[in-house]
Each structure stands twice: as C-alpha cells, then as structure tokens.
Amino acid sequence: MERKGFIGGSDCVKIMQGDWLDLWLVKTGRAEAEDLSDNIAVQLGIFTEKFNISWFERQHSCKLDWRQETFREEIGGVPLAGTVDAYWMEENAIVECKHTHAMNNMEHVIEYYMPQIQAYARLGKTAGVYVSALFGNNKWESAYVARNDDYFNSMWALVSDFWGYVTSDREPIGVSVPSISIDKIEVDKMVRRDASKDNAFVAAAHDYIENESAAKAFALAKDDLKNMVGDKEREVYCDLLTVKRAKNGSLRITTRRV
DSSP: OOOTTSBOHHHHHHHHTTOHHHHHHHHTTSSOOOOOTTOHHHHHHHHTHHHHHHHHHHHHTOOOBOTTEEEEEEETTEEEEEEESEEEGGGTEEEEEEEEOTTOOHHHHHHHHHHHHHHHHHHHTOSEEEEEEEETTTEEEEEEEEOOHHHHHHHHHHHHHHHHHHHTTOOOOSOOOOOOOOTTSOBTTBOOOOOTTOHHHHHHHHHHHHHHHHHHHHHHHHHHHHHTSOTTOSEEEOSSEEEEEOTTSOEEEEEOOO
C-alpha cells in the first residue's frame, strides 16, 4: 500500500510512540512500508471486521453507514488521510474495529490507539469514536471515546514537526517525543484523574498498600475460625476470642478483653 504523501491514523500512533526514523524512511521513499500480508494479527483483524461491525450493530440495535470511507484534510500544511470502518449517524460517531489478543483490555486498546482515534474524529468531524474490540475469540467490548481538540492540537504539533523532516528531507535523529496526557479525554462519559499531588489520596494509598497483606491474612483467619465451628456448636472460644452462633445461624467473632 502506498504510504507516501500524507499522514494516516496509524502514522499518528507511530509518531506519538517516537518511531520517527522508520516512518521517515517510508514517507521519503527510502524504504517500503512493512508488508502485512503475512501478518496473522493484521489479516485476522481485516477478516473479522465484517463480523465485528455486525456484532456492534446487534449489541447497540443500530445501523452503521460509511463502510470503509476515506477522508482527507490538510491541517496546517500537513495532509491527513484515514479510512474509517463505519459511521453511526444517530450518534454522530465513527466506529473503529479492532481485534486483539485475549489478554488485552479495552483501557490498553484505547490508550494505544488514541492518536488514531482522535485523528479519525477530526477527519470525520464527529463528536467521538466508538471502539469495537474483539478480544481473542470469546469476548467483545465497545467503548465511546469523545473527541478532544486539546489532545488533537497537541498531537498535531508533533505531527507537524515530523512532517517538516519529511518535506525538508532531513533525517530525524535524537528526537524526543513528550507524552500527552489522555486523562481528560472522556471514555464512556468519564475521565481519569491523577491524584499524585493529592496528599489525602496518597496517604490513604500508602495505608492501603501497607495493610493489604494484613487485611488478607485477617480475612483468611476469619473464614478459618468460622469453618471450625461445628453445626451443633453454639460457641467455640479460647483465651483470645470467642465465636458465637446467633439464633439465625450466623457466626460472630468477638475478641476477649483481659
């Protein structure tokens, strides 16, 4: 597939991951794009796309349009192009299909493909993108990712920098790509919050970590003590505590005060 002359959604992912040199070689014609015809993961995703869309329609009781529609737009002198899998007119949202391994999860899928997701939302002029993901062969999930122009603008500044290397035919050596937070991007109408500077949250987190093992040991001991009470025993005790059976049959543990 010809990959020169524009920036695609998958290119945005590579740029944000810092994979500039390999992509630059392709965009300047010095190297061929990777042949994915024998890549089983890619080909499986293509093969299952029709089913993925049909399953999405069934689960959401909707009808999708724009199957494999290609959009193009020049933004700040950089040509952006992308082929969307489908479009949900009633929701004004693109549907992007993914097929990943069974041990993956939706959070990781969204985080990895966020540059592509936001690029397609911009291209399609939609309010957001539904990610429709197959995990292995026995799980499917969908999630709605809202369009976020702040993220796109920050990303596009980096894409524009990369494109400058392409148009000037300068090799991108030693480029450092800053990470862009996705915390404020709504996923299913909810955001994330970094509480690293919230003293109360951090203090509670320390308490949780420090007492986690003790809490697990406590829960196991509690279960063991109750399991040791026979069906016809109303109380079992020692110098440290007592386990009493209530009239309704429930067991209650009480420490013995000395």
